Amino acid sequence: MTKNLFIKTYGCQMNVYDSQRMADALAPQGYRLVEQPDEADLVVLNTCHIREKASEKVFSELGRLNRIKMNREAEGGTLVIGVGGCVAQAEGAELIRRAPYVDMVFGPQTTHRLPEMVSRATRGTEKNGIIDTDFAAAEKFDELPAPTGTNRSSAFLSIQEGCDKFCTFCVVPYTRGAEFSRPQNDIILEAQTLVDQGVREITLLGQNVNAYRNNGIGLADLLENMSQIDDLKRIRYTTSHPRDMDDALVAAHGTNEKLMPFLHLPVQSGSDTILRAMNRGHGVDRFFDIIDRLRAARPDIAFSSDFIVGFPGETDADFEATLDLIGRIEFAQAYSFKYSPRPGTPAADMNDQVPEPIKNERLAALQDLITQQQKIYNASHIGSHTSILFESAGRNENQYIGRTPYNQSVHVTGDATLLGTVRQVELTISKSHSLEGRLIESAGATI
Ligand code: 5AD
Ligand code: SF4
Numbered sequence: 001m002t003k004n005l006f007i008k009t010y011g012c013q014m015n016v017y018d019s020q021r022m023a024d025a026l027a028p029q030g031y032r033l034v035e036q037p038d039e040a041d042l043v044v045l046n047t048c049h050i051r052e053k054a055s056e057k058v059f060s061e062l063g064r065l066n067r068i069k070m071n072r073e074a075e076g077g078t079l080v081i082g083v084g085g086c087v088a089q090a091e092g093a094e095l096i097r098r099a100p101y102v103d104m105v106f107g108p109q110t111t112h113r114l115p116e117m118v119s120r121a122t123r124g125t126e127k128n129g130i131i132d133t134d135f136a137a138a139e140k141f142d143e144l145p146a147p148t149g150t151n152r153s154s155a156f157l158s159i160q161e162g163c164d165k166f167c168t169f170c171v172v173p174y175t176r177g178a179e180f181s182r183p184q185n186d187i188i189l190e191a192q193t194l195v196d197q198g199v200r201e202i203t204l205l206g207q208n209v210n211a212y213r214n215n216g217i218g219l220a221d222l223l224e225n226m227s228q229i230d231d232l233k234r235i236r237y238t239t240s241h242p243r244d245m246d247d248a249l250v251a252a253h254g255t256n257e258k259l260m261p262f263l264h265l266p267v268q269s270g271s272d273t274i275l276r277a278m279n280r281g282h283g284v285d286r287f288f289d290i291i292d293r294l295r296a297a298r299p300d301i302a303f304s305s306d307f308i309v310g311f312p313g314e315t316d317a318d319f320e321a322t323l324d325l326i327g328r329i330e331f332a333q334a335y336s337f338k339y340s341p342r343p344g345t346p347a348a349d350m351n352d353q354v355p356e357p358i359k360n361e362r363l364a365a366l367q368d369l370i371t372q373q374q375k376i377y378n379a380s381h382i383g384s385h386t387s388i389l390f391e392s393a394g395r396n397e398n399q400y401i402g403r404t405p406y407n408q409s410v411h412v413t414g415d416a417t418l419l420g421t422v423r424q425v426e427l428t429i430s431k432s433h434s435l436e437g438r439l440i441e442s443a444g445a446t447i
Contacts, residue, residue: 005031006040010057011048013238014108014176014205015085017156019046021144022084022111028145029115038068042080042118047087049171051340058087062099069101080104080121084111086175089133090343096129107133108176109161112143135177137161141186146193153391153420154234154403155199159187159222160206165241167268168279168347169308169339172207181206181214184222191226198420201234201389202226209237210244220248227258233422234389234405238264239306243281245290254297261298262332262407265290266306270325271318274311277350284325291329302332302377302406309366310339310359312350319362326369332377332406334370338363371432378408378430385440388425390418409434 005026009019022044023033037043043065048054062081069079082104083095089107096102103121106114110132117130147155162176191202204222206212212219219237226235235258242265252259269275272283294301307322326334338359341348381404388402388410400418402410404427411434412418412425418439425437 002030002032003041004034004039005042005044006034006037007044007046008037008061009046010054010085011046011050013156013203014158014161014207015046015048017158017205018085018108018111019044020147020156022046022114024145024147025112025115026118029118031118037065040079042082042122044082044084044114047083047085049086049090049175049342051337052342053340055087055090058083059099062102066099066101078122078124080118082106082114082117082121084108084114086171089175090171092133093131096131100129102129104130105133106131107135109135109137109140112136112140137177137180141182147190147197153199153389154201154203155194156203156205157187157190157194158182158205160209160212163207164211165208165243165281166279168277168350169311169342169345171342171345174344176207179208179211181212183214184217184225187222188225188229191229191232195229195232200232200420200422201236202232204235204237206237207239208241208244210240210246210249218246218248220246220252223249223252223256223259227256232258234258234260236260236262236407240265242267242287242290245294250290250293250297253294253301260405260407261301262304262405263294263301264304264306267325268306268308269311269314269318270322271314274314274318277313278308278311278347284321287325288328300406303329304333304407305329305331305335307334307336307366308339309336309362310354312339312347312354313352314339314354314362319365323366323369326366326373330377331370331373332408333374336363336366336370375430375432378432378435381406381408381427381435382430383427385424385426386437387422388412388437389422390414390420392419404435410437411435412437412439414439 007019009015034040047058065081072079080103083102084106088105095105104117160181162179163172164179166173210219267287386404390400390402392401394401394411398413400412400414424440427435427437429436
């Protein structure tokens, strides 16, 4: 019998990957994905704990789900509610105390046990909610079934979980646990399965993906071995830490043709004082040195980053130093956040918390600068010819959307045969977040 499953995903790409694997794991029990919670027999919220706002969203969504559940039960039906991901990991039993109608609470590393939890929950014999928040990363990757039913040209593949770095603002080391890297063979097999299903671009994921190391194999080796998969056209990886940007990986950007010339490398701040207080383990000079070496290896490489404004103790001068760093690098894009104190992290208890109005001002100024840079970056590509991997249909008729090697979205007029192919395009119009282009019919493209 088919049953309906609704999964809502919050937060990072690792959660997007985990949600897909949850759907794969539940398929043998007859669950198929639906678009709305009110059509579902089982709802899973895959949650994010990184900032307060992300966490609070979960509780308002749970309130809505409880209303659906009560209506359903009044009509003699049922709705099973599961909460997974990082809020579940951090809150555990507390979550069920706060929301007693939740049937299952499970962490990011117990998704492989979801089918068994669901069987127990649907039997209706459990008196209390089911809680499973072990750190079982190795077991999770071993036991999850191979990905199925992919009809996309671009896919995520998690190769590394967790973090040992303990930046003073961050909950990840507590919610995702210690660094764990999957064996290379498992990764290559999963990549091959995805490529057999039509995937042409794989983004390798990890909280600290460039800390990947398993059995003496580092990320540069893994990238080299993955690039041997015929029909895999493009490889990316995210998110990286400057401390783990080793020489082999920098060199790979110059030699591995399938590795796309785009790197998301979070720096968080342009002030050495703040970087030290954040326990980032490197200063501003080291960051510039990495950027210089990457540009030497691959002159056209585009950069993206993450920034936090209003970290405790951040002065006007510290913030100016961040703007100065942005000005010197010229990012193709960047994400920025107001510092959000997270329970249990060292920075939450630091003196000199920055008042909210100042955080707002700094965020606005930083985002203005980034938008300006992004516009300049996109405009600099007008008139150029580039390869685009087409991934989806656009909103307008005959409109298709793909990405350049530099991760820019491009809208092109064409037909559905473009999907899943890499084609040469002339870029014609630029906007701050995307570009428009025109197919160059005769030319083929390989990357
Ligand atoms: N407050 C604000 N931003 C944060 N990030 C992580 N923790 C916090 C926090 N407590 C940001 C960092 C990180 C990105 C994923 O989220 O910039 O790189
Ligand atoms: Fe968090 Fe720092 Fe680890 Fe990134 S490196 S996940 S910011 S602790």
